[in-house]
Amino acid sequence: MKIDQAIQLLEYYYLHDTRNLCLAFSGGKDSTAVVYLTFAMLHKLRQNSLESQKPIYIINSNTLAELPPLLEHLELTLNKIRQYVSDHNFPVIVKEVFPETKDTLNVQLLGVGMPPPSSTFRWCTDKLKVNPIDRQIQELFPSGEFISVIGTRKDESFDRNLRIEKLSVKGTNLKINDRYPNASNLMPIENWTTKEVWEYLLKQTNDLVNIDFLWQLYSDASGKDANECTFVAAGGKHIDEGKIGCGVSRFGCWQCYMVRDNDKSLDGLMNSGYANVDLYKAYRDWFWNFTQQGWEKTRDVYHHRFHTREIYNKGDEQSAKFGMTMPRGLTLKIRKIAFKKFLELQDQLNISIITPEEIVLIQERWLDEGDLELTALRLAKKHKIKIHKSAKLLSCRSASKKAKDYYKIELFKKPFSKEFSILTLKRFAIQYTLNPEKIQKKFFPSKKEENHIRKEWHISQKIFCNHVFSNLLENI
Numbered sequence: 184m185k186i187d188q189a190i191q192l193l194e195y196y197y198l199h200d201t202r203n204l205c206l207a208f209s210g211g212k213d214s215t216a217v218v219y220l221t222f223a224m225l226h227k228l229r230q231n232s233l234e235s236q237k238p239i240y241i242i243n244s245n246t247l248a249e250l251p252p253l254l255e256h257l258e259l260t261l262n263k264i265r266q267y268v269s270d271h272n273f274p275v276i277v278k279e280v281f282p283e284t285k286d287t288l289n290v291q292l293l294g295v296g297m298p299p300p301s302s303t304f305r306w307c308t309d310k311l312k313v314n315p316i317d318r319q320i321q322e323l324f325p326s327g328e329f330i331s332v333i334g335t336r337k338d339e340s341f342d343r344n345l346r347i348e349k350l351s352v353k354g355t356n357l358k359i360n361d362r363y364p365n366a367s368n369l370m371p372i373e374n375w376t377t378k379e380v381w382e383y384l385l386k387q388t389n390d391l392v393n394i395d396f397l398w399q400l401y402s403d404a405s406g407k408d409a410n411e412c413t414f415v416a417a418g419g420k421h422i423d424e425g426k427i428g429c430g431v432s433r434f435g436c437w438q439c440y441m442v443r444d445n446d447k448s449l450d451g452l453m454n455s456g457y458a459n460v461d462l463y464k465a466y467r468d469w470f471w472n473f474t475q476q477g478w479e480k481t482r483d484v485y486h487h488r489f490h491t492r493e494i495y496n497k498g499d500e501q502s503a504k505f506g507m508t509m510p511r512g513l514t515l516k517i518r519k520i521a522f523k524k525f526l527e528l529q530d531q532l533n534i535s536i537i538t539p540e541e542i543v544l545i546q547e548r549w550l551d552e553g554d555l556e557l558t559a560l561r562l563a564k565k566h567k568i569k570i571h572k573s574a575k576l577l578s579c580r581s582a583s584k585k586a587k588d589y590y591k592i593e594l595f596k597k598p599f600s601k602e603f604s605i606l607t608l609k610r611f612a613i614q615y616t617l618n619p620e621k622i623q624k625k626f627f628p629s630k631k632e633e634n635h636i637r638k639e640w641h642i643s644q645k646i647f648c649n650h651v652f653s654n655l656l657e658n659i
Contacts, residue, residue: 185372185374185375185379186220186223186383189220189371189372190220190224190227190371192369192371193220193332193369194227194228196330196356196357196369197224197228197237197239198228198233198235200330201328202328202329202330202366202367203237203239203240203323203330204221204239204240204329204330204332204369205239205240205242205323205329205330206218206221206241206242206333207242207316207332207333207334208241208242208243209243209244209334210243210256210260211334212377212381212401213334213335213336214333215260215384215392215394215397216375216380216383216384217333217371217372218241218264218391219383219384219387219391219392220371220372221239221275221332222267222273222391225271225273225275235274236274237274238274238275238276239273239274239276240275240276240278240329241264241275241276241277241278242278242280242316242319242320243261243278243279243280244280244281244312244315244316245257245280246282246288246311246436247281247282247311248288248289248436248437249436250436250437250460250463251437251458251459251460251463252400253400256393256396256397260392263391263392263393264391264392265277267391278319278323280316280319281315282310282311282312282314282315283314283315284538284540284544286310286311286314287541288307288311288436288438289536289537289538289541289545290541290544290548291306291307291310292438292470292513292521293518293521293525293545294518294541294544294545294546294547295487295512295548296487296511296513296514296515296517296548297513298481298482298512299470299471299474300440301440307436311436317362320363326365327363327366328365328366329363329366330357330367330368331360331366331368332368332369332370333368333369334370334372335373336370336372336373336374336375336376336377336380337373337374338377352367357369358370381398384397384398385398437463438466438467438470440467440471459531462528462532463528466524466528469524470524473521474513474517477640477641478510478637478640479637479640481513481514481517482510482511482512482513482514483510483511483512483513483514483515484511484626484628484636484637485511485552485610485626486626487511487512487548487552488551489624489625490626490627491625491626492508492626492652493508493509494506494507494509495507495508503643503644503645504643504644504645505645507636507639507640507644507645508636508639510640515552515553515606518549519549519554522558522559522562523562525537526562526563526566526568527566529566530566539563539569539571542559542560542563542568543560543570543573543576544575545559546558546559546560547578547579550579550582550583550586551617552610552613553606553607553608553609553612553613554609555583555586555587555590555609555612555613556583560576560579585616586613586615586616586617589612589615589616590608590612594608594611594612595608597658597659599658602629602630602631602653603628603655604633607628607633607655608655610627611627611655622656623656626652626654627653627654628652628653632653
């Protein structure tokens with residue numbers, strides 16, 4: 184009954200709403216069920232001579248950082264769907280979108296120094312998934328008019344159930360799309376249980392998606408044997424109610440830090456014998472622990488881009504942190520160590536997990552922060568990564584040379600230079616040689632001032648300071 188209802192729902196809005204259906208496909212069980220239901224609807228329309236040529240779009244947002252088995256499965260699946268569409272001449276268009284190079288996880292974590300995402304600072308979702316989809320949506324539907332078909336279900340969580348109810352449009356089966364006012368969301372399996380999703384999928388053929396592999400993947404990620412999670416009955420494969428935990432794993436970026444201490448999917452895949460998952464997990468765990476030693480040891484006092492000083496001003500002066508210097512991203516030292524370890528991981532895996540284009544952007548950011556030695560490029564060469572000549576690469580080399588000359592000939596010899604760390608002087612050198620007009624508003628603290636800031640961070644409380652934050656310009 185639920186299958187028929189879902190197909191009828193898709194059919195109604197496909198035929199009677201002027202807007203196109205746009206399926207959000209992640210490759211997981213729920214979005215895979217929605218894809219099968221959509222093609223079932225198209226077959227039914229053809230059988231009933233109600234066929235329409237109105238395009239249906241399937242969009243996948245590839246973060247470029249998925250778990251290796253899922254990424255491979257996803258690429259194979261998209262190709263199988265394209266072939267199926269071609270074989271049956273259905274009006275379905277498959278789109279795969281990617282984050283911009285500047286927004287990839289590698290560039291943001293290793294280059295920009297963004298701290299690992301958290302529940303209060305989940306920057307990764309927008310950069311890796313939402314923004315690429317937004318660009319594709321704007322290209323396909325300039326007016327913002329479409330129906331987003333998604334595999335969201337109420338039984339995923341209590342909060343998800345409440346949110347679905349809150350967004351429901353009275354008198355329809357649609358939900359409010361809070362990102363596009365002219366669009367709506369359609370959730371054909373919102374009332375399905377996880378057990379029902381798997382029972383439906385395991386009765387389908389592998390023509391569209393390799394369901395057997397998908398089930399195996401979820402089972403392995405759960406740390407359980409797929410054979411122990413299913414049994415064969417008269418109607419085919421069914422899910423044992425007592426073993427439904429085998430099919431509820433969640434997948435995401437292999438470097439996902441939203442799960443905090445342990446990634447159960449990584450653990451499950453590793454224990455199931457998937458190649459090299461232990462290496463991915465070892466790096467992921469190391470990076471998490473390395474960046475969680477407190478602001479005073481891991482965070483920068485500079486804004487990555489503008490080198491400005493920002494003050495904590497939430498609440499009022501009764502707050503212990505009021506007036507403290509806000510921590511910025513991960514220190515350049517931490518990023519250099521992590522980048523080196525990341526390249527060592529790539530050598531162990533013997534596959535590419537970072538591109539030359541990402542390395543150039545990482546170096547460009549590091550140079551702006553005082554890496555006059557172009558460490559990222561030197562490490563890439565050491566690890567036999569070929570970086571092709573480009574305008575950005577040549578610009579980095581030219582800017583580095585000018586800044587080094589200024590630092591050695593002019594800045595380092597000044598009598599006040601001992602008051603500042605070498606990194607601060609190098610940051611000033613590159614910023615001054617790149618754009619001396621904008622240097623006035625940038626923040627270059629002395630050693631004493633930086634120690635003061637880190638001491639405040641250590642005790643999480645503002646400490647009275649009787650000296651004024653200095654500016655290198657006063658001594659030039």
